[in-house]
Amino acid sequence: MRVKLIYSHGVVEKPILASVVLKTGVPINILEAKVNAQKGELIVSIPASGDKLREILNLFREAGVQVQEFAETLRIDWEKCISCGACISPCPTKALRFRDDWTLEFEEEKCIACKVCVTACPVKAITIP
Amino acid sequence: MPENNEELRSIEEINEKIKRGDAVVLTAEEMIKLVESSGIEVAAKEVDVVTTGTFGAMCSSGVFLNFGHSDPPIKMTRCWLNDVPVYKGLAAVDGYLGASSMSETRGFEYGGGHVIEDLISGKEVVLRAESYGTDCYPRRHIETVITLDDLNQAILVNPRNCYQKYDAATNSSDRILYTYMGTLLPNYGNITFSGAGQLNPLCKDPNYETIGLGTRIFLGGGIGYVIGEGTQHNPSSGFGTLMVKGDLKQMNSRYLRGASFYRYGTTLYVGIGIPIPIINMRVAKTAALKDEDIFVNIRDYAAPTRPDLRPVVKRVSYAELRSGKVYLGEKEVPSSPLSSYKMAKEIAETLKRWILEGIFFLTKPIEPLPKVGVFKPLEVRRRELKVGDIMSRNVVTAKLSDDLRDVATKLVSKGIDHLPVVDDEGRLIGIVTSWDLAKAIAHDKKRLDEIMTRKVITAFENESIDVVARRMAQHNISGVPVIDKLNRVIGILTTDDISRKVVGGRSIQ
Numbered sequence: 345m346r347v348k349l350i351y352s353h354g355v356v357e358k359p360i361l362a363s364v365v366l367k368t369g370v371p372i373n374i375l376e377a378k379v380n381a382q383k384g385e386l387i388v389s390i391p392a393s394g395d396k397l398r399e400i401l402n403l404f405r406e407a408g409v410q411v412q413e414f415a416e417t418l419r420i421d422w423e424k425c426i427s428c429g430a431c432i433s434p435c436p437t438k439a440l441r442f443r444d445d446w447t448l449e450f451e452e453e454k455c456i457a458c459k460v461c462v463t464a465c466p467v468k469a470i471t472i473p
Numbered sequence: 474m475p476e477n478n479e480e481l482r483s484i485e486e487i488n489e490k491i492k493r494g495d496a497v498v499l500t501a502e503e504m505i506k507l508v509e510s511s512g513i514e515v516a517a518k519e520v521d522v523v524t525t526g527t528f529g530a531m532c533s534s535g536v537f538l539n540f541g542h543s544d545p546p547i548k549m550t551r552c553w554l555n556d557v558p559v560y561k562g563l564a565a566v567d568g569y570l571g572a573s574s575m576s577e578t579r580g581f582e583y584g585g586g587h588v589i590e591d592l593i594s595g596k597e598v599v600l601r602a603e604s605y606g607t608d609c610y611p612r613r614h615i616e617t618v619i620t621l622d623d624l625n626q627a628i629l630v631n632p633r634n635c636y637q638k639y640d641a642a643t644n645s646s647d648r649i650l651y652t653y654m655g656t657l658l659p660n661y662g663n664i665t666f667s668g669a670g671q672l673n674p675l676c677k678d679p680n681y682e683t684i685g686l687g688t689r690i691f692l693g694g695g696i697g698y699v700i701g702e703g704t705q706h707n708p709s710s711g712f713g714t715l716m717v718k719g720d721l722k723q724m725n726s727r728y729l730r731g732a733s734f735y736r737y738g739t740t741l742y743v744g745i746g747i748p749i750p751i752i753n754m755r756v757a758k759t760a761a762l763k764d765e766d767i768f769v770n771i772r773d774y775a776a777p778t779r780p781d782l783r784p785v786v787k788r789v790s791y792a793e794l795r796s797g798k799v800y801l802g803e804k805e806v807p808s809s810p811l812s813s814y815k816m817a818k819e820i821a822e823t824l825k826r827w828i829l830e831g832i833f834f835l836t837k838p839i840e841p842l843p844k845v846g847v848f849k850p851l852e853v854r855r856r857e858l859k860v861g862d863i864m865s866r867n868v869v870t871a872k873l874s875d876d877l878r879d880v881a882t883k884l885v886s887k888g889i890d891h892l893p894v895v896d897d898e899g900r901l902i903g904i905v906t907s908w909d910l911a912k913a914i915a916h917d918k919k920r921l922d923e924i925m926t927r928k929v930i931t932a933f934e935n936e937s938i939d940v941v942a943r944r945m946a947q948h949n950i951s952g953v954p955v956i957d958k959l960n961r962v963i964g965i966l967t968t969d970d971i972s973r974k975v976v977g978g979r980s981i982q
Contacts, residue, residue, distance in 0.1 A: 426528070426730060426742065426816055432797075432809035433663035434656040441797070446815040464656040466530065466732035466742070466811070 346457050350410040351384035360407045389456040417455040424469035431461035477755040484837040487521045498522045498828045500821040501672045508761040517757035525674040526746040526820030529812025533633035534741045535571040539625040547612035549602035554588045572741035584739025587731030592621040594726045627721035633703035635745050637675035637713040641666035646775035651736035664808035669817035670764040670791030674747035675713045677760045685838025691746030691824045694725025707848040746824035764791035777940050861934035863974045864955050864964035870895045891952035899961045904929045931956050
């Protein structure tokens with residue numbers, strides 16, 4: 345699950361993300377970070393689902409962080425995709441792979457939205473919403 | 474068992490069977506399965522034709538176009554389609570649009586391959602051309618829109634397609650490489666490969682017994698022909714290629730797709746299928762070759778050398794590459810193709826259907842293709858500038874024990890920005906720049922070892938200026954110490970040296 349965490353002026357200096365990682369043991373991955381003295385915005389990937397995910401999101405909210413959930417990590421235009429496989433080996437989490445019939449398959453839960461596939465795709469079939 | 478070259482059936486006999494509707498046609502995958510289950514002898518006896526397919530990026534592709542004459546007419550000397558330059562060293566309104574020609578306004582995003590796809594899709598394309606004006610062709614400028622239907626001819630003529638196989642790629646360096654073999658992650662992070670292996674046309678007839686000048690093929694969803702060996706045809710090493718042509722107006726954008734490789738350039742994915750008539754036992758055997766039998770090298774693209782000099786990391790089969798992981802030493806490295814095996818299968822199946830439906834007949838080549846021949850490199854016979862030609866040899870260096878004030882004095886008095894730091898034997902241990910000194914003052918640092926860069930980007934004396942200039946640009950630095958094999962500093966090369974002393978690849982010293 346990919347979410348945007350918005351830190352307001354009041355909480356931006358607190359090590360909230362580190363506390364959540366320590367408390368839950370879930371290795372949250374920071375994909376993008378814009379932080380200054382006034383506010384901070386992080387885009388993170390949380391490798392969890394169900395109750396665990398809800399617990400983590402609640403911990404952020406309780407600490408005063410605004411949480412925005414992204415509905416999808418990346419979007420594949422299946423009309424454009426030629427199932428060449430150029431995106432598969434660069435993908436660090438094996439979220440992209442072949443089915444038995446050699447068509448491309450995308451496993452959303454594994455995706456950390458690192459975007460390496462976006463530039464690797466020769467027919468521009470992959471975009472980040 | 475029949476001898477290898479004893480004729481089992483002629484092309485004429487096969488065409489008669491196609492006409493009657495009783496030819497036995499299998500895709501290369503089906504042929505492999507039949508040989509596994511029933512043996513080569515049964516397969517050779519039963520099967521008339523094996524169909525193949527490949528769908529990959531083929532940069533040496535393009536289309537000859539004839540625009541027709543406007544009124545008043547123009548002798549187009551420069552021409553663009555959707556801002557992509559068209560080759561105009563031909564008659565007034567003839568042109569050649571190459572797949573890797575890139576848009577002058579959209580660059581890597583859009584090129585000749587995309588224009589070709591747009592034309593086949595029926596889209597309008599902006600034609601722009603210039604001329605100097607002549608008595609017979611007075612017009613000097615034209616801008617209009619055209620579609621594929623408007624063109625008198627649009628003939629796909631691809632000088633090099635359908636590589637028999639292709640070496641795979643990996644990257645030993647510590648940075649990501651964007652190549653024509655796709656995205657290569659650092660530290661052997663992945664392997665990419667190209668070609669359909671056991672479905673690849675030239676892998677199924679590597680002795681050129683059935684594929685030759687005049688062979689009718691599936692090309693881009695229409696009918697095409699082999700018109701000779703392709704450029705870089707290297708049958709002696711198992712890297713044969715084909716030159717092909719076909720009428721673009723019959724083709725289908727499903728099988729001709731514009732593409733771009735990030736930070737490399739644009740190209741065209743071309744779909745090709747070739748029927749292999751099983752004329753003798755030897756062809757039956759090669760038509761049944763499997764991914765396990767077809768080997769290529771994995772080469773390291775970190776080396777900025779010509780393709781055949783890129784170090785070979787490992788020799789592997791297409792089966793290993795297609796399995797999705799290859800062991801490099803102890804390390805399991807993910808591998809994936811750049812060409813579509815799914816589309817290659819679809820092409821082989823489509824060609825099979827055409828033959829079964831009696832709408833595609835086989836041709837006998839009117840000339841065989843060369844079975845020997847190698848791919849020679851380009852020797853550079855002019856003296857080229859090397860780092861040693863323009864580097865400064867009087868290098869001012871610093872010692873680790875030097876006081877920062879002395880370091881600053883050296884930079885100012887010599888009017889330089891880079892100071893290599895060396896040990897007592899003159900070996901490089903770091904570098905300090907005027908910018909580092911500015912930071913030292915800002916952060917109140919006192920010692921050289923606190924501010925110097927230890928991981929120094931360097932060059933050798935015999936390296937090409939172009940390679941080192943690119944290295945500096947990639948690391949966003951303005952100078953490199955030049956070292957010998959013992960890591961001793963023998964010179965320094967700066968962007969200043971390059972901009973002042975080099976013009977058009979020649980020294981102006």
